């Protein structure tokens with residue numbers, strides 16, 4: 001059994017696969033973080049754009065992210081913490097994503113806010129811890 005690209009213990013068909021294929025909605029903000037990580041690994045910019053919040057999607061530059069994704073190798077995702085956000089239908093997820101770019105293994109540590117729009121979780125905004 002091969003584990004999902006996101007680094008979960010589940011196979012991709014029971015994890016990010018159906019979400020990226022549009023067959024299933026991400027049921028939790030954590031599931032969406034995982035699906036977005038796998039989308040980066042696959043270079044699926046369409047999914048990344050589609051899963052942004054309508055208000056903040058303009059801040060996501062598909063071309064910049066595409067070239068970064070193509071030049072990087074993605075190793076896995078670690079969910080550090082999940083908690084409800086300040087507003088209703090909002091959640092905060094802290095995660096670390098491991099990847100290699102420019103021949104160096106790096107870690108992206110981010111605290112992201114997710115908001116639910118019409119029953120669907122979307123990525124609202126992200127910041128580095130301490131920003």
Ligand SMILES: [Zn+2]
Pocket residue numbers: 004005006007008012015016017034035038
């Ligand atoms: Zn996954």
